[in-house]
Amino acid sequence: MNASFESKLSADLEALKKAGTYKHLRHLTTPMSAEVHMEEAGDVIVLSSNNYLGLSDQPEVIEAGKRGLDTYGAGTASVRFICGTFDVHRTLEERIASFLGTQAALTYVSCWNANTGLFPTICEDGSAIVSDELNHASIIDGCRLATKARRERYKHGNMADLEEKLKAVQGCSPILIVTDGVFSMEGDLAKLPEIVALAKKYNAVTVVDDSHGTGVMGKTGRGTIEHYGLTGQIDIITGTLGKALGGAAGGFVAGSRALIDTLIQKSRPQLFSNALPATVACSALAALDYLDAHPELVVRLRENVAYFRAGLRALGYKPLEGESAIVPIIVGETAFAIAMSDKLLKRGVFVTGFGFPVVPEGTARIRVQMSAKLTREEMDRALAAFKAVGEEAGLIA
Ligand SMILES: Cc1ncc(COP(=O)(O)O)c(C=O)c1O
Structure with a gap:
């Protein structure tokens, strides 16, 4: 093992940790669905998968x-x-x-x-x-x-x-x-x-x-x-x-x-x-x-997007406008976005914070992705977590 190479890698990783931008892999133990079991957090609602139609476990x-x-x-x-x-x-x-x-x-x-x-x-x-x-x-x-x-x-x-x-x-x-x-x-x-x-x-x-x-x-x-x-x-x-x-x-x-x-x-x-x-x-x-x-899946997905967007707006969030199933909420700095996603996870909602270099500096975001699989009850639970975490972080009144 090349010692100087190893110590450079370790120093770079340490810098990411200090900056609060280090990514932790989450380990799932059940199939991707509206809710999954995560080793690190138990049963959580998934708002960060591309499982838009819920077909992963069909x-x-x-x-x-x-x-x-x-x-x-x-x-x-x-x-x-x-x-x-x-x-x-x-x-x-x-x-x-x-x-x-x-x-x-x-x-x-x-x-x-x-x-x-x-x-x-x-x-x-x-x-x-x-x-x-x-x-x-x-x-x-x-x-x-x-x-x-x-x-x-x-x-x-x-x-x-x-x-x-x-x-x-x-x-x-x-x-x-x-x-x-x-x-x-x-x-x-x-x-x-x-x-x-x-x-x-x-x-x-x-x-x-x-x-x-x-x-x-x-x-x-x-x-x-x-x-x-x-x-x-x-x-x-x-x-x-x-x-x-x-x-x-x-x-x-x-x-x-x-x-x-x-x-x-x-x-x-x-x-x-x-x-x-x-x-x-x-x-x-x-x-x-x-x-x-089952074309009704596409309709259900769209209804879920509309419902969740409306719920976020009612809480005071201002998600970026759009017609797709991706609903981004800009929060500013990368470390803040990651910390916010950690807090949401503690409240049972799995949603990822993205920051630089994936998106431009200062535009870090929580990227919500909707699925046709989500029920109203699951979306309401997720919105309650967004309310609590948003108020705690001073993002919403
Ligand atoms: C627009 C776009 N193209 C390509 C890819 C890569 O897809 P895959 O996971 O099949 O490599 C992604 C995945 O995030 C994507 O969002």
Whole structure:
């Protein structure tokens, strides 16, 4: 063990602890649901999971995973193009494509992998990427890996700035405009109709990561693109299976057949890493089936968001406005946000405080995420905890 390296790591960790920004992992002993048992805090209401539709412990989703294990065993012990593709991968990919209205789709072990596999593959010399400044870290890292592309960032949701950046990269080809569908820390939506119009004007390719929109937005939960009535008008969609669609893991890219074939040929995570486990593919398929058979889940989620937002406002909180299932409450400094989430946990509510560097300095927040699974009684209990902790911290009168 290198002593000076170890002591540097320890000093950095000590500094995080002193600053009150050290993250503690919480250990759950029951499946993700509206309430879970946590080793450190007992039974708690969950307001910080992406389990938007409550499908993580849905019996049909669990059973499908078990059947997958029986049918396919643990895995293929290979990357996909060698001998690592099961028929269920094809079935799931066809299902994702038809769900989103694209020609084809390709799964990855995570959306992180999908985003970092996508951009370097399709951005050769002469290309450009124009990216919203608040895009998810996996998009940022994916763009960083696209070393041959010219890279520009536009101000969050600012269409005038996007247009300026598009003018600046004219002559590049292809030009990609990339955005989250639902922004994970703000909970707001990308202005997709304007983005599509600008893409047409400047001959750009649109890329939308709808990880937080899938299962949440749109009448049937098909996401932000459905919400805006733009199905078929976005060139490339990326997303996760690790949130509303079962919550295990997995991601995908959906788009044209030629795009998907290109990724199969050249995308490095496809070429050098194993496939999505078949058990997870089976669970995700069951989650998609369940969502299609139960559109009322999306309605219930929306009702829960409205109920909880109204409850917070009645207490005196001013959550950021938005239509998604993410309800952020800005509290200021990182240490304050973390301390507040600790106090909420002591009162039986599991909700995470986020600070710098995840969000800009001074805008630390408690990020509430709603689930269709939560009952009124659970939401009322959570609101009572927010009342007590908010008053104690001087956030509300
Ligand atoms: C917008 C967005 N994209 C990608 C990801 C990564 O998803 P996964 O967990 O499948 O890697 C996340 C996860 O937080 C996300 O919020």
